[in-house]
Amino acid sequence: xxxxxxxxxxxxxxxxxxxxxxxxxxxxxxxxxxxxxxxxxxxxxxxxxxxxxxxxxxxxxxxxxxxxxxxxxxxxx
Numbered sequence: 001x002x003x004x005x006x007x008x009x010x011x012x013x014x015x016x017x018x019x020x021x022x023x024x025x026x027x028x029x030x031x032x033x034x035x036x037x038x039x040x041x042x043x044x045x046x047x048x049x050x051x052x053x054x055x056x057x058x059x060x061x062x063x064x065x066x067x068x069x070x071x072x073x074x075x076x077x
Contacts, residue, residue, distance in 0.1 A: 011065045014043070018069025025074070032074050039070040 018039055025035035043066035050056035 011061065014062045014065040015069035015072075018043070018066035018071075019073050020069075021066075022070035022073030025070075026077050035070060035074060036067070039067050043067060 021039050021042065022035060025032065025038075040063070043063040046066075047058040047060075047063055050058040050062075
């Protein structure tokens, strides 16, 4: 597997996690704004973890893809 394929898989996983967060909020009466804020906090925390650990690479696009997954579910609802 080449580097580009690994990066694409990583972005897809971030999207899926964001979508899962969106699904969790979809079945509650919690406002969508809180789902978005929670997703941003979780995604940012993951990138901070990556920044502080060897063999992990932080990437702003990971935060974006996680948020996009959440927004896709919230909008589709």
